[in-house]
Amino acid sequence: MADEELGEFERIRRFFAPLAGPGGLGLLDDAALVECTAGQSLVVTADAIVAGVHYLLEDPPELVARKLLRVNLSDLAAMGARPLHYILTTALPVELGPEWVARFAQGLGEDQRRFGIDLLGGDSVGTTGPAVLSLTAIGYVAEGKELRRGGAITGDLVWVSGTVGDAYLGLKILRGAYPEIAAQHREYLIGRFRVPEPRTQLGPMLSGVAHAMIDVSDGLLADLAHICETSRVAAVVEADRVPLSAAAQAIAAREPDIRARLATAGDDYELLFSAPPDATTAIKALSSQLGVQLTTIGRIEDGSDLSLLDADGGIIPVENIGYRHF
């Protein structure tokens, strides 16, 4: 690594060291420290993104940073964990230059303050290919209180936070679709794609309420399938109950068939969970308290299938609209 050291040292010192928390030791040591608290478990997750694959080269670097961070915070929330720290490794092409890195670090800084977390450490190397950004997030949960995918049982209701399909539509708009829709809808949907809202407050509060939880990253139905598979249950989702934003509704009004497609859309980073019917009052109270929409979209049943139903109870063949069984 000798031939790139000066640049990398300087990069870390200028842009990343100011983001380090006390455990990061100023990014001046071989490793970072995380204090352990008795009765808590640490929760760890990681995601990597690649320029040109997971984001566009021309995307604002601040937003790339914030999405990378938020995607990981969403994974922590889906376990019922509160976020603490993150570790970042970047492999960047030399062409990228310090301005890109400065703006990327600025985006991290903004979201650090927003979510009350700090940088522990990482690595910064050069690559001859597209940028690869890898982030490991660390959170905590009271011991035994983590929410897993495998806890759904027959009779549970299936809930989802916020609205579904916005990120999918936002990406389509960025690619030139729906030129006719209103400017505020365009902005809203693009924003949902670029800067998701991880449910960091809701997630931990569902511990002890929900039976199983996951975040919507692969797609609403695909992620529900992960719950079903791990919990060894079946699920039924009513397409018309899948909550859509005003912007998505405006599009669905002109293109009704898109409703089923939106039920398979991913990247919304909403929380998808199952909970027993008698938890409904508590869940509605949480919804009011946090100002977060929480909607029942279906139920858990015996079996292993996942069904999407139309308004008349007919089965919509999800195999044909983007859902694949793993």
Next chain:
Amino acid sequence: MADEELGEFERIRRFFAPLAGPGGLGLLDDAALVECTAGQSLVVTADAIVAGVHYLLEDPPELVARKLLRVNLSDLAAMGARPLHYILTTALPVELGPEWVARFAQGLGEDQRRFGIDLLGGDSVGTTGPAVLSLTAIGYVAEGKELRRGGAITGDLVWVSGTVGDAYLGLKILRGAYPEIAAQHREYLIGRFRVPEPRTQLGPMLSGVAHAMIDVSDGLLADLAHICETSRVAAVVEADRVPLSAAAQAIAAREPDIRARLATAGDDYELLFSAPPDATTAIKALSSQLGVQLTTIGRIEDGSDLSLLDADGGIIPVENIGYRHF
């Protein structure tokens, strides 16, 4: 990420899930769990490597994996921490194929067993560029017992484990240098470059003995400079005391000037530490107990300079031989 999911899911399931420990939850959840023990701190470090930059495309994948893991374990050892878990994110070009990944995972599996650690989780994505492999390692140390870079004080002796310069020579040999040296020396030096030996046992045992510690990755003098800078002290190293392997000695016998160069070589992943003179007996006892060579190569002084001395006490101008002050 939808268009590559099937491949990535399958890749994780086949190759990486078998490496997961209990906290990894079978790599089937959004995040992994790490139990906290009161009175301990977790220690976290990360390194990223890029194909064609940090390793050669034709390098055996098992060895690439083992080096990536070991480099991180060395960072933990340098903090006095014992290793527990690791998190891996890979960005791989599609051309790489399952055989490369299978062999890479096999290398991880071998070293997991060797060092008593397991995989917690991670991510696996595709890239249009060279492979980027990013690993975060987690270890633990008794609270307050971590070894930092900033603890060196005037009067300390400077120690290094093992031998220095082997990895540098190994890389030179891989690039065609020293065709004349004996086969067993060639193999030894190449092995030191490809599969370093992190001092995972020694590191934690130096807690309470050493004042400051770092591992030799950037270069012996560059890493000592990190200690000096953080500790606000100066250091003197006697070039003739820098321990060389039999293989390196064979090369130095024909090319005496290389000794000074070897003192600036990196990538050996030996431990470099300062300790008070009255710790010498304890350090020698550790050396015997573990069968690890430990050598005093200099001393810590007042000031901020780093000097390399020749046999007559003359200053070797290190600026000219690869050492750069940060």
